[in-house]
Amino acid sequence: xxxxxxxxxxxxxxxxxxxxxxxxxxxxxxxxxxxxxxxxxxxxxxxxxxxxxxxxxxxxxxxxxxxxxxxxxxxxxxxxxxxxxxxxxxxxxxxxxxxxxxxxxxxxxxxxxxxxxxxxxxxxxxxxxxxxxxxxxxxxxxxxxxxxxxxxxxxxxxxxxxxxxxxxxxxxxxxxxxxxxxxxxxxxxxxxxxxxxxxxxxxxxxxxxxxxxxxxxxxxxxxxxxxxxxxxxxxxxxxxxxxxxxxxxxxxxxxxxxxxxxxxxxxxxxxxxxxxxxxxxxxxxxxxxxxxxxxxx
Numbered sequence: 001x002x003x004x005x006x007x008x009x010x011x012x013x014x015x016x017x018x019x020x021x022x023x024x025x026x027x028x029x030x031x032x033x034x035x036x037x038x039x040x041x042x043x044x045x046x047x048x049x050x051x052x053x054x055x056x057x058x059x060x061x062x063x064x065x066x067x068x069x070x071x072x073x074x075x076x077x078x079x080x081x082x083x084x085x086x087x088x089x090x091x092x093x094x095x096x097x098x099x100x101x102x103x104x105x106x107x108x109x110x111x112x113x114x115x116x117x118x119x120x121x122x123x124x125x126x127x128x129x130x131x132x133x134x135x136x137x138x139x140x141x142x143x144x145x146x147x148x149x150x151x152x153x154x155x156x157x158x159x160x161x162x163x164x165x166x167x168x169x170x171x172x173x174x175x176x177x178x179x180x181x182x183x184x185x186x187x188x189x190x191x192x193x194x195x196x197x198x199x200x201x202x203x204x205x206x207x208x209x210x211x212x213x214x215x216x217x218x219x220x221x222x223x224x225x226x227x228x229x230x231x232x233x234x235x236x237x238x239x240x241x242x243x244x245x246x247x248x249x250x251x252x253x254x255x256x257x258x259x260x261x262x263x264x265x266x267x268x269x270x271x272x273x274x275x276x277x278x279x280x281x282x283x284x285x286x287x288x289x290x291x292x293x294x295x296x297x
Contacts, residue, residue, distance in 0.1 A: 014288070015277040020259050024058055024293055025240040028227055028253065029286055031064040031074065032208070033246040034263050037282050042077055049287035049294075050077055056294055061085065061230065063223045065208045065215060065249050067136060067177070068093045068104045070153075083107065087136065088206060088249050089226035090177035090217050106138060110226065111175035112203065112218040114165045120203055120216055121161045124181055127198045128191070133161035134180040147182055148211075179203075179216040188212045192248065206249040215249060224252035242293065244278070244286050246270055261289050 027050075029035045037043060042050075050060050062074055062084040068091060071084055075095055078084070082095045084104070090111070093104035117135070124131045134143035140156035142164045149155065157164065165176070183191050191212040195205050204217045223245075231241060239258030245251075246266040254260035254274045262271045264280035271277060278285035 014264070014279060014285075020239065020242070020293075022237075022239050022258075024242045024259065025236050026059045026061060026231065026234075026242070027053055027290065028061045028063050028241055028243040028257060030223075030245040030247070030250050030253075031062060031066060033265060033281050034244050034250075035062070035281070035286050036073065040073055042074070043284055043287070045284045046287040047077055049284075049290040052294055053290050058293075059234075059236075061227070062095075063089075063227055063243075063253060065223075067091075067141070068106065068138075069140070071095060071104055083230070085223060085226050085230065087177040088204075088208075088215055088217055089222045089224070091138070092226065092230065108226075108229075109138065109175050109177070110218060110221045111177065112179060112216070112221075114176060116203060116218070117165050117176055117179045117216075118162065120179055120181075120199060121165070123198050123202075124195065128181075128183060128186070128194055130183055130185060132182050132184075133164075134182075135161065135164045135176055136178040136180060137174040137176055139174045143180075147180075177217070181214040181216060183212040186212045206251075208247040208249040222252045223249060224256040227253055228256060242289070244289070245274075246281065261285070 054060060064086055065088045066086055068086050078095045084093050084095050086093055091106055092108035094107050095104050121133055132144050132146040134141055134147045141153055142157040143155050144161055145158055192207050195214050199205055201219055203219050204221050205214055207214050238256055241257040242259040243253050243257035244261045245254050246263040248267055248269055250270055251273045260274040262274035262277045263285050278289050
């Protein structure tokens with residue numbers, strides 16, 4: 001989940017991994033900085049490549065840090081019964097079935113317990129002063145007054161994190177999907193390293209924004225672990241999956257998939273983790289690989 005995009009001026013040449021040992025049955029792709037161009041659209045070439053893959057019997061699964069309410073961007077590119085993994089693995093949603101307010105319907109939730117999130121807030125307040133917080137629930141985003149607001153995603157409520165993490169009243173459960181932590185001074189990777197040291201195995205911590213914005217999920221919840229669950233339910237093995245990504249929240253997924261591709265605009269750690277690389281998101285890097293896979297190359 002990112003608030004703005006970084007710009008890279010040099011695109012590395014694609015690094016092609018060894019040909020898959022078995023036919024690819026599933027394409028698992030990140031959205032922002034990967035499948036989507038910087039203007040948040042899917043190019044005609046990429047749209048055509050996704051359609052060609054599905055006609056060839058290869059499934060397409062969107063795996064993103066975005067919340068379910070931000071998935072409209074791919075609704076026109078998904079088949080009627082398409083699922084997507086959202087919130088860095090915290091939720092699986094049905095893109096073809098509208099829930100409340102026309103949003104995709106949740107079919108799986110892997111929540112972060114409020115009591116655990118409160119421990120995270122306490123530790124980061126003590127050891128990373130200046131951190132502000134937002135809480136991503138299934139019902140929407142809630143944040144502190146000092147947290148940078150999203151002009152396209154108004155908060156459902158504004159209050160101190162401790163109050164936002166109080167058990168919600170009412171009859172409808174609103175599980176916490178992610179805790180977001182922002183720091184206005186620390187560099188993004190430095191904040192990630194510090195938070196992981198502070199929080200240990202209490203939770204899973206990653207990032208996808210070019211700013212110092214951390215995305216915190218329940219321990220063990222990641223794009224990779226939820227993708228593994230979804231594939232097991234379909235009888236798909238890791239070696240039958242080709243995955244694409246560009247930021248640290250994609251690293252575990254790229255390591256799990258049998259074939260993995262870092263975008264030309266990817267974070268250096270992502271380029272190191274993937275088995276191959278492709279062109280940048282503005283150059284249809286995902287489409288290029290799909291076309292080669294379908295051509296047997």
